Amino acid sequence: MATETLTLGKALNTGLRRALENDPKVVIMGEDVGKLGGVFRITDGLQKDFGDQRVIDTPLAESGIIGTAVGLAIRGFRPVCEIQFDGFVYPAYDQIVSQVAKMHYRSQGKVRIPMVIRIPFGGGIGAVEHHSESPEAYFAHTAGLKVVSCANPQDAYTMIQQAVASDDPIVFLEPKRRYWEKDPVELDGPLSGAYPLHSSRVVRPGTDATVLAYGPMVRTCLDAATAAAEDGRELEVIDLRSLSPLDLTAAYESVKRTGRCVVVHEAPGNLGLGSEIAARITEECFYSLESPVLRVTGFDTPYPASRVEEEYLPDLDRVLDAVDRTFGW
Amino acid sequence: MAKGDPGVSSRGRRAAPRSKKGATGDPQLVQLLTPEGERIESATGPDGTEYRVDFTDEEYRGLYRDLVLVRKLDAEATALQRQGELGLWASLLGQEAAQVGSGRALRTQDMAFPTYREHGVLYCRGIDPIMPLGLFRGVDQGGWDPNEFKFNMYTIVIGAQTLHATGYAMGVHMDGKTGTEDGEAVIAYFGDGATSQGDVNEAFVWASVFNAPLVFFCQNNQYAISEPLERQTRVPLYQRAGGFGFPGVRVDGNDVLASYAVTRHALDNARLGQGPSLIEAYTYRMGAHTTSDDPTRYRIASEVEAWQAKDPIARMKAFLEKQQIADADFFAAVDEQARTESVHLRERVLAMPNPEPVTMFDHVYPNGSPELDEQRAQFTKYMESFEGSAH
Numbered sequence: 276m277a278t279e280t281l282t283l284g285k286a287l288n289t290g291l292r293r294a295l296e297n298d299p300k301v302v303i304m305g306e307d308v309g310k311l312g313g314v315f316r317i318t319d320g321l322q323k324d325f326g327d328q329r330v331i332d333t334p335l336a337e338s339g340i341i342g343t344a345v346g347l348a349i350r351g352f353r354p355v356c357e358i359q360f361d362g363f364v365y366p367a368y369d370q371i372v373s374q375v376a377k378m379h380y381r382s383q384g385k386v387r388i389p390m391v392i393r394i395p396f397g398g399g400i401g402a403v404e405h406h407s408e409s410p411e412a413y414f415a416h417t418a419g420l421k422v423v424s425c426a427n428p429q430d431a432y433t434m435i436q437q438a439v440a441s442d443d444p445i446v447f448l449e450p451k452r453r454y455w456e457k458d459p460v461e462l463d464g465p466l467s468g469a470y471p472l473h474s475s476r477v478v479r480p481g482t483d484a485t486v487l488a489y490g491p492m493v494r495t496c497l498d499a500a501t502a503a504a505e506d507g508r509e510l511e512v513i514d515l516r517s518l519s520p521l522d523l524t525a526a527y528e529s530v531k532r533t534g535r536c537v538v539v540h541e542a543p544g545n546l547g548l549g550s551e552i553a554a555r556i557t558e559e560c561f562y563s564l565e566s567p568v569l570r571v572t573g574f575d576t577p578y579p580a581s582r583v584e585e586e587y588l589p590d591l592d593r594v595l596d597a598v599d600r601t602f603g604w
Numbered sequence: 605m606a607k608g609d610p611g612v613s614s615r616g617r618r619a620a621p622r623s624k625k626g627a628t629g630d631p632q633l634v635q636l637l638t639p640e641g642e643r644i645e646s647a648t649g650p651d652g653t654e655y656r657v658d659f660t661d662e663e664y665r666g667l668y669r670d671l672v673l674v675r676k677l678d679a680e681a682t683a684l685q686r687q688g689e690l691g692l693w694a695s696l697l698g699q700e701a702a703q704v705g706s707g708r709a710l711r712t713q714d715m716a717f718p719t720y721r722e723h724g725v726l727y728c729r730g731i732d733p734i735m736p737l738g739l740f741r742g743v744d745q746g747g748w749d750p751n752e753f754k755f756n757m758y759t760i761v762i763g764a765q766t767l768h769a770t771g772y773a774m775g776v777h778m779d780g781k782t783g784t785e786d787g788e789a790v791i792a793y794f795g796d797g798a799t800s801q802g803d804v805n806e807a808f809v810w811a812s813v814f815n816a817p818l819v820f821f822c823q824n825n826q827y828a829i830s831e832p833l834e835r836q837t838r839v840p841l842y843q844r845a846g847g848f849g850f851p852g853v854r855v856d857g858n859d860v861l862a863s864y865a866v867t868r869h870a871l872d873n874a875r876l877g878q879g880p881s882l883i884e885a886y887t888y889r890m891g892a893h894t895t896s897d898d899p900t901r902y903r904i905a906s907e908v909e910a911w912q913a914k915d916p917i918a919r920m921k922a923f924l925e926k927q928q929i930a931d932a933d934f935f936a937a938v939d940e941q942a943r944t945e946s947v948h949l950r951e952r953v954l955a956m957p958n959p960e961p962v963t964m965f966d967h968v969y970p971n972g973s974p975e976l977d978e979q980r981a982q983f984t985k986y987m988e989s990f991e992g993s994a995h
């Protein structure tokens with residue numbers, strides 16, 4: 276079996292290449308995805324090999340990217356749209372929540388919109404405003420959309436292919452600050468044999484407290500678990516992977532064992548995914564909990580100027596501090 | 605800036621003469637049938653295109669029948685709303701010719717993307733006219749199969765469907781279904797108000813740069829709810845096309861023959877690979893925007909009367925009579941057919957069952973969702989707990 280060490284970005288690129296090879300109806304579309312290969316080079320080389328009818332450089336209009344992809348999907352294509360940065364998805368918001376999400380429902384199942392909307396999301400790369408946002412709650416709140424996020428190269432490679440092959444409309448969130456992190460990737464495993472797209476996964480087993488994260492924060496939480504282990508605490512880290520639907524099966528099982536839970540995300544805390552997760556864990560695991568479910572999140576401010584983003588973003592210390600608090604109850 | 609510079613003169617001076625005139629001044633209409641029912645042999649569009657039609661007597665009678673039936677079914681729906689049987693209705697009264705003319709110009713393989721008012725086009729696509737009434741009654745969200753009838757779902761968000769049409773047309777092109785006389789074409793319907801939307805302008809850009817086989821069919825019915833055309837534009841809408849790089853034409857939207865001719869021409873160009881075009885069907889909404897507004901608050905009776913004199917059905921009838929294409933028996937038979945069909949429609953609407961509540965969980969996702977499955981199960985259990993009770 277072929278295993279290669281790839282960055283998360285290159286793993287996405289390789290996964291997209293496989294998707295293009297496997298299905299002639301797959302088309303990639305977005306601003307600068309062709310010759311430039313995308314501003315993060317995620318589509319690098321694909322237009323050269325598949326042509327400009329499969330990898331389509333579009334006009335600079337986000338609603339147009341999503342709206343025309345809807346029409347292509349009705350026609351029988353499988354569009355994979357790239358939104359260049361998280362903060363630029365809002366001009367396409369109406370098309371995503373009112374059209375992409377609802378067409379299957381409105382047509383009583385007669386119309387399918389098998390499209391993927393790729394969004395590099397989150398902060399930590401020192402970008403200017405509108406380039407570091409975490410819009411996941413807006414989409415996870417909308418019925419008809421599925422929202423997933425990869426956290427490591429293997430998942431990036433597998434999940435993007437699973438997303439493209441799925442008939443569900445999927446918002447695919449890519450942790451842009453992790454694009455350059457490397458890991459070995461198994462390239463030849465069957466997609467159906469991998470973890471299903473909509474399932475969470477225990478990425479570090481532990482016994483003392485449960486830490487839930489997704490996307491860019493998974494790495495942060497794994498680092499926190501390593502640090503905690505030095506202090507004699509074994510944290511169980513779960514990568515949620517799917518934000519809608521939320522797969523909390525592993526989380527429930529884990530919290531019932533550990534009795535403690537911390538949810539971590541970059542997005543602002545107010546009405547963020549952490550709120551929903553904390554509520555559900557409280558309902559499901561109430562008699563097992565030794566302390567309240569705690570959240571470590573971004574603040575309820577617009578994403579700040581990048582020179583203070585390290586203070587805005589949850590880091591290892593804030594995660595460990597929250598873990599300490601769950602033990603201090 | 606220099607005083608007296610014609611480009612920058614004091615505020616209001618130059619703006620005043622432009623107001624209203626540009627948008628609603630003398631329309632350069634392609635017309636093949638005058639309001640009096642006189643037939644015009646051919647008409648020339650702004651780019652020199654000659655428009656003409658050559659129908660058999662039977663086809664002329666067929667178009668008249670379509671107009672009358674569509675108006676009658678629409679009137680029945682309006683009446684049903686007034687009696688509380690529909691939650692809302694968006695009447696097409698006054699726009700029958702634009703819809704029937706363009707709808708009959710479509711070929712079987714062509715795809716249409718409507719707004720929520722295209723009941724006449726829907727009828728021309730062979731869809732049971734009860735279908736949109738389910739949406740407005742609240743028992744479903746439009747029940748036809750867009751792929752079977754090549755007529756998409758009604759779109760309520762203004763202008764959103766123009767992008768869907770553009771993408772679909774790009775797909776037609778990518779599938780190699782253009783460039784021949786039996787190729788496929790796509791038509792996108794929208795109103796004058798929609799031309800202010802970003803999506804419509806983005807659709808113009810995309811259709812142009814991708815040379816999409818698409819006809820933008822704007823029914824300019826002069827009002828976006830209460831906002832007159834002057835609130836949407838200061839240039840005639842068909843002239844917008846030039847800035848985007850494709851042809852535009854204004855047709856008399858109350859003239860079914862001209863509406864047919866310009867649409868057929870534009871569709872043929874599209875299917876031959878000559879790209880998009882814009883048709884502005886210059887017409888008038890005789891009723892309310894929907895049954896929830898009151899047009900007497902925003903427009904004057906004399907304006908409505910002036911448009912009544914341009915009625916699409918009256919002029920077609922006058923033409924058929926003058927040319928002796930149809931006689932009194934024919935008109936009586938059409939009226940009788942319309943009456944019968946509208947009575948039938950009424951009976952069927954009243955008999956439409958409410959959906960089973962649990963069906964609200966159906967078709968949210970093609971592949972389902974564990975969360976939703978659980979909610980469905982809980983809801984089902986909850987509903988069953990009422991069995992045998994008064995609920």
